[in-house]
Amino acid sequence: MTDRRFEVIILERYCKGCGLCVAFCEHGKLVIDPRPNKRGVQAAVVQPDVECTGCLRCTAVCPDAAVEVFRIGRRTGKADASATK
């Protein structure tokens, strides 16, 4: 069992709503927002209650580098400044 968990951030200004990250995340951590944002894009959003395993498939498939995954220490909850991307 790992002592790590991961935080996922969608850079909304870069996301074009293609849905690739959603399709490739086996855990349902990412979904497409049904409401368009200010740019008229239905961007990907993170489901806060769903666990991320840090597999990085979402970052690998995003054509616009709009997904970032960070490793977070489970005990302290503080980011250890080591972006996995």
Ligand code: SF4
């Ligand atoms: S790193 Fe893996 S588990 Fe986490 S959101 Fe991306 S595809 Fe899903």
Ligand code: SF4
């Ligand atoms: S793959 Fe990238 S551009 Fe496409 S919906 Fe996900 S974050 Fe947005």
